[in-house]
Amino acid sequence: MVSRVIPVDPFDLVIFGGTGDLARRKILPGLFRRFCAGQMPEEARIIGAARSDMDDAAYRKLIADAIKEFGNGFTFEAATLNAFLERIGYVAVDATGTDGWAELAGRMRDGTVRAFYFSVGPSLFGDLAERLHTHGLATDQSRIVVEKPFGRDLQSARALNATLAEHFREDQIYRIDHYLGKETVQNLMAVRFGNVLFEPLWNAQYVDHIQITVAETVGVGGRGGYYDKSGAMRDMVQNHLMQLLCLIAMEPPSKFEPDEVRDEKLKVIRALEPIEPHHIVRGQYSAGGDQPSYRDHAENPRSNTESFIALRAHISNWRWAGTPFYLRTGKRLKARTSEIAVVFKDAPHSIFGVDAGRHRNVLAIRLQPNEGMTLDVTIKEPGPGGMRLIDVPLDMTFADALGDEAEEVTDAYERLIMDVIRGNQTLFMRGDEVEAAWAWTDPLIEGWKQRGDVPKPYDPGTAGPDDSMMLMHRDGRRWRELKT
Known part of the structure; x- marks a missing residue:
């Protein structure tokens, strides 16, 4: 029995909180495994976004180290890792200000799926959603991924849903529960x-x-x-x-x-x-x-x-x-x-x-x-x-x-x-x-x-x-x- 791996369409994936623990332990090692399985198309691009000041090369090194540390014994060749890292970039972005947003917008491509992963605290969800629209990064077909907690009670959950709904339709919002x-x-x-x-x-x-x-x-x-x-x-x-x-x-x-x-x-x-x-x-x-x-x-x-x-x-x-x-x-x-x-x-x-x-x-x-x-x-x-x-x-x-x-x-x-x-x-x-x-x-x-x-x-x-x-x-x- 041979499992079938169906490639996805070309995409631009922006990971806000791209230097954080979740990105290093789970998100990027997982994407690397999908790349090794042949599911990630040649045209795919991944962009880390966070407040830290670093260039593409420094971010790629951070990700390479994370894949080696959190790969759970997954074996790969150096050439394969290098090919994956070529698809990765980094932009320093201020989630509550204006710094970095123009550069991030300049990295986006037309005609590809755009996904924005909010690997940050819920307090920043509204700021990120607003700035994605203000700076023209979000399109009608864009998707956002938000991590739990989705509020701490009914009142805050409703407020969070209302905030996201100001900028994205429900069919564009992906509330992720890894279970x-x-x-x-x-x-x-x-x-x-x-x-x-x-x-x-x-x-x-x-x-x-x-x-x-x-x-x-x-x-x-x-x-x-x-x-x-x-x-x-x-x-x-x-x-x-x-x-x-x-x-x-x-x-x-x-x-x-x-x-x-x-x-x-x-x-x-x-x-x-x-x-x-x-x-x-x-x-x-x-x-x-x-x-x-x-x-x-x-x-x-x-x-x-x-x-x-x-x-x-x-x-x-x-x-x-x-x-x-x-x-x-x-x-x-x-x-x-x-x-x-x-x-x-x-x-x-x-x-x-x-x-x-x-x-x-x-x-x-x-x-x-x-x-x-x-x-x-x-x-x-x-x-x-x-x-x-x-x-x-x-x-x-x-x-x-x-x-x-x-x-x-x-x-x-x-x-x-x-x-x-x-x-x-x-x-x-x-x-x-x-x-x-x-x-x-x-x-x-x-x-x-x-x-x-x-x-x-x-x-x-x-x-x-x-x-x-x-x-x-x-x-x-x-x-x-x-x-x-």
Whole structure:
């Protein structure tokens, strides 16, 4: 099996914040991989834009060093890297002033796709959008890419959307969430809607519950200042986990087109019931061994910001009535893993006695590490001694199933940036999606403030606070074990 790489049209991509961490770690190494794969046309040009004063040669060296440092073992020849660097330039630009904009405009070409990646803080989105139009850089076919956070509450999200809408149409705005670019996330839609085996079972009649877990072993580290104003609810649940919930729960769209997919996701968000206080657990990691506590990282000894969230959600529609969705995410947990687990109900009648009740079919979709899927099925344990049941996974780990082609599974940023150039918004959030997610999240955060809730402490290297275990145990269920 040989994967097909379809080149995109010629483009000019301007990366505002082109010297920043995201550009060096993800965006430019990802673009280099697409260049090596033959997806970037000869006429493509990439321009870094930031406040730092440097020329093209200095910027190319910075990017070459970043590709070598953050390439994750990706091998390439020096000549290939040099050919890629020839397509890269740099312009020093003042995002809130006038310096550099005339030079940047002079580098733009007519007749090519123009994309502007806002790899900067949201406070600069409006300034950049305004100056792109003031200096004639934006055309009717231009696209802008904006990074999260998309506001910190419903009011600020609406204001941000309104600011961008002053200068760009909704079909020109690409709100990027790298989780949606992961290979397994897209395979989730293929499994659901491309196989008659699953879709008839994908409802409350057959599904007992669904677990969505995004666990990290690292703490907030150098992001303590930002994170302390955000917390796990704003940083992870409102966007990443919400998007995964939408994809697992949405109705089949009429076709695989951007607005059709996003319409169905929006219906899920709007069908979410308000969460009762006893159905949500907040936690904050303590110090452990020689590792600092969350409050040490945040440099705030009285911080009540959560580094862990676990909650039980319900969707009020015919497909999912009565089926709980358990979401959890946290820092400094025992394993780094992102997983969606669809836990099916027991067979309505067992001929094997009480032993059968300990076995269930589970479809586990692993987003990281080792992207892939497993389906637990119950079989007879081999050997004599009677009918003893065991669970065996049908495993589709990409590295095993695809062999050498597993190396061709693209990074999320690679795929999403190429989708921007193609003009495909399917894997990007629409403005009304973002606002609906905040409308559901805001009352939870406000409720904590009004009640004076304090996060539960938990030890690093565990599965989170004990109360999160009780959240499941009260329902006669348990979290899946965190595994690397």
